[in-house]
Amino acid sequence: MTYSAFTGWADTPADVLPALEGDTECDVAVVGGGLGGMATALRLVERGVDVVLIEAGVCGAGASSRNAGQLTNAPAGDPQILSTMHPRRFRDVVRFAEGAVPFVEGLLDRFDIDCGYERTGNLMAAVSKGQLRKAKRNTQILQKAGADAEFVEGGDFGVPEGILGGSFERGGGTLNPGLLAFGVRKALRGAGVRVFERTPVRAVESHGGSVHLSTPRGRVRAGRVVLATNAHSRDLAFAPKRLAAPVWVSMAETEPIAPERLEATGWTSRAGLVTLHNLMQSFRITPRGTIAFGVRRLQLAHSALGSRQPDPSVVADLTRGFHDRFPSLRDVAVERAWGGWIAMTPSWLPVVGESTKNVFYSIACNGHGLAQAPYLGALLADRLAGDELHDDLAPLWRDRPRFAPSPFLNSATLTAGWMADRLADRLNRGRS
Numbered sequence: 557m558t559y560s561a562f563t564g565w566a567d568t569p570a571d572v573l574p575a576l577e578g579d580t581e582c583d584v585a586v587v588g589g590g591l592g593g594m595a596t597a598l599r600l601v602e603r604g605v606d607v608v609l610i611e612a613g614v615c616g617a618g619a620s621s622r623n624a625g626q627l628t629n630a631p632a633g634d635p636q637i638l639s640t641m642h643p644r645r646f647r648d649v650v651r652f653a654e655g656a657v658p659f660v661e662g663l664l665d666r667f668d669i670d671c672g673y674e675r676t677g678n679l680m681a682a683v684s685k686g687q688l689r690k691a692k693r694n695t696q697i698l699q700k701a702g703a704d705a706e707f708v709e710g711g712d713f714g715v716p717e718g719i720l721g722g723s724f725e726r727g728g729g730t731l732n733p734g735l736l737a738f739g740v741r742k743a744l745r746g747a748g749v750r751v752f753e754r755t756p757v758r759a760v761e762s763h764g765g766s767v768h769l770s771t772p773r774g775r776v777r778a779g780r781v782v783l784a785t786n787a788h789s790r791d792l793a794f795a796p797k798r799l800a801a802p803v804w805v806s807m808a809e810t811e812p813i814a815p816e817r818l819e820a821t822g823w824t825s826r827a828g829l830v831t832l833h834n835l836m837q838s839f840r841i842t843p844r845g846t847i848a849f850g851v852r853r854l855q856l857a858h859s860a861l862g863s864r865q866p867d868p869s870v871v872a873d874l875t876r877g878f879h880d881r882f883p884s885l886r887d888v889a890v891e892r893a894w895g896g897w898i899a900m901t902p903s904w905l906p907v908v909g910e911s912t913k914n915v916f917y918s919i920a921c922n923g924h925g926l927a928q929a930p931y932l933g934a935l936l937a938d939r940l941a942g943d944e945l946h947d948d949l950a951p952l953w954r955d956r957p958r959f960a961p962s963p964f965l966n967s968a969t970l971t972a973g974w975m976a977d978r979l980a981d982r983l984n985r986g987r988s
Contacts, residue, residue: 559865560894563621564809564848566734569741572614576752576774582608584940585769585778587757589615592918593784594740595663595930597749599937607749608776610769612756612788615744616737619786622896623926624807624838624850625736626828628678629657629704629727632922633904635697642905648951649905650701655948656927657727659934660736669739672843676729678828679708679715681722683881684984687832688720694832695723714825716882722832730828730840733926740930760794760915767914780940783917784933786925787897791860796911796957800899800919801965802857806866807850808874808893813885815845821882833980834973837877847885849878850895851923852977854970857897866895880981898923902962906932909954916940917957 562568586597589611597609609615631638631646631653639646664673682688695707709721744751752771759770760781769776787802789795818841828840839849853870871893879886899921901907906920906928918936920928935949945953963969 557871557890558892559868559871560892561863561865562617562894563734563896564807564892564894565621565625565732566738568617569614569738573751573753575755576610576771576776578774579777580608580750580774581777582606582750583778584780584782585610585767585776586782586784587760587769588784588786588788589741589751589753590618590784590786590929591616591620591737591740591925592786592920592929592933593782594744594933596782596784596918596933596937598740598744598747599934600941601747601749603937603941605941608778609744609749609751610755610757610771610776611751611753614753615741615751619896619898619921619925620737620929621734622807622894623733623805623898624828624840624848625731625733625926626678626830626838626840627657627660627728627731627927628725628924629654629927630698630725630924631905632924635694638904639697639701641903645951647701648947650698650703652906652931652948652952653924653928654703654727656931659931660927663740663930664736667739667743669736669743671732671735671739673731674729674826676825676827677724677726678728678830679713679722679724681715681829681831682720683718683831684980685720688722690832691722698723714822715827715829716821716823718881719829724827728927730826762913762915780914780916782936782940783911783915786919786921787899788861789899789917789919790857796917796959798902798959798961799907799917799957800901800921801962802861802897803900803965804855804857804895805851805898806853806870806874806893806895807848808871808878808890809842809848810846810878810885811889811891812845813847813888817885818845821884833977835970835977837881839878839881847878847882849874852877853974856965856967856970861897866893898925900962900965902959906952907954908932908936908949908952909957911957
């Protein structure tokens with residue numbers, strides 16, 4: 557097995573852009589070159605704004621290209637918990653999530669990005685009768701809030717044996733997130749945005765009516781700044797405190813599987829699968845005839861973030877989960893593994909706002925950033941370009957950058973969630 561410190565979906569871009577040298581000026585500086593930051597910069601330049609984008613590594617090489625590639629129209633997190641925690645905003649959050657998928661589909665069409673997109677939808681999959689009841693309840697909550705969701709029974713839907721059914725999210729499907737991210741990067745370069753890669757920002761300081769960004773070899777003076785730093789916000793002194801917690805998510809992929817063996821699993825719908833465990837497991841078929849799967853265990857950051865390879869013990873646990881879910885494929889080898897840092901906000905919702913005068917921030921990860929981060933970035937760009945607060949942006953806007961610690965994101969809680977999932981799996985196998 558190959559353990560990669562990069563994404564398993566695409567090769568590292570060979571055309572790394574030069575770092576910033578000297579001083580420059582712009583209307584808006586965007587810090588962070590993930591899908592959210594790139595979408596913000598693209599929309600701003602389309603609105604006639606002079607934009608500089610600064611990325612500490614290579615644009616698109618972080619969580620944007622390392623995820624499972626499941627584009628979904630649902631909010632992140634458990635719908636029952638979210639609707640209880642945010643009763644006044646839940647319907648608006650659902651509307652935002654529904655709008656994110658067509659926005660990304662528009663990017664694919666507008667910039668002719670070939671990333672193997674299949675409009676299959678995604679299934680919040682139940683692997684036990686308890687999860688099936690949960691799926692039915694969640695579907696009702698989502699439908700009441702206006703989501704395009706449907707409760708389905710497994711036997712009628714075309715899912716692998718052992719999947720009893722679930723909540724089917726019709727919008728979206730599966731794609732190659734590496735090709736998407738690097739396709740948006742290519743569009744960014746052709747749109748007139750000044751992009752500087754391998755340029756970490758050391759400080760962001762307000763000076764009168766402008767904001768100054770300090771980098772190792774130069775400075776940027778901007779009218780306004782957007783922090784699209786996602787999981788890395790924790791390590792930046794100039795980002796709002798507790799804006800998001802960084803969580804390491806692991807992915808793995810099998811060797812190519814013969815088409816007849818894939819068909820024999822019963823997975824004829826090709827919909828992406830996300831189980832309803834405490835710590836979900838994701839599975840999807842790729843155009844190269846493999847199965848990519850991930851999550852199941854989450855790891856917190858105990859030191860500064862950086863490039864790293866997946867933990868072999870976590871990948872081994874992921875592999876056990878794959879073989880348990882697909883017993884007919886137990887002889888199929890897992891060829892490679894990778895992972896990345898994602899941002900988890902205390903509310904499990906996307907957040908956007910102004911942290912200090914002329915310094916804005918946006919984060920839309922929580923496991924659903926593939927669709928939501930670029931949409932949120934574009935909505936913020938429209939706001940900075942002079943538009944009124946969009947209906948899909950308003951429920952996510954924070955007037956004050958104050959964030960409480962998350963009660964869920966600690967090692968004890970994550971370990972307990974994983975142990976409860978494994979116990980439930982064993983009990984479920986005993987009943988079957």
